[in-house]
Amino acid sequence: MSDPLAPVVETAVRCGLKSCHHCGSVWEGAAEGEPCARCATKLHSRKPDTFNRTWAYLIAAAILYLPANMLPVMITKSLFGTQQDTILSGVIYFWVSGAYGLAALIFVASFLVPLFKLTALTLLTYLSQRGSDWRQLERAKLYRILEVIGRWSMLDVFVVALLAGLVRIHGFAEITAGFGIAAFGAVVVLTMLASLSFDPRSTWDVRDAPAPEASAEDEMKRSGETA
Structure with a gap:
């Protein structure tokens, strides 16, 4: 229900x-x-059909989010054996190796940003579909933030592609992409499609909006007509 005291x-x-x-x-x-x-x-x-399409993309992205973080995104084959790394294990490896900045960057861009985008878009879609007037200005600003940070979600894919190319050139080992990187890329693409399908103007559509108050001139006209 909408707040009757909220301005129209x-x-x-x-x-x-x-x-x-x-x-x-x-x-x-x-x-x-x-x-x-x-x-x-x-x-x-x-x-x-903005809400149906947005929900479809969000549900598909949420389903793929688990395998994107549980399956290996990078497979390293060297003289010492084969190592499979997920997103979080890669973050831990960089952190233990002393690359704190790179570990923090990958953790934020590849783990927190997709999760934040999924949660925020779900909240925006749910409230807009209900016609809620709760913090409309803040919700509009939140959508703008999602548009800005969404482009950094593919950082993990770029890192794997860059490492694969560099390592193969030097010949020290062989790095290939795992199935997790495909699921992660699908999550990023689906959240981007969900963001494009969502209409931010629906944030301002209040289902139970009170009718605008009549002016004194209109009230005089109505009283004259009834008389």
């Missing part, structure tokens, strides 16, 4: 405006699905 946010939908997703032009009184007069792109007040 004046949105483009309440004003009868629709913006074009392609060229950015704004049209007044345009019908849903009507082509844009400038670029012929169909106009929508909100992304079609």
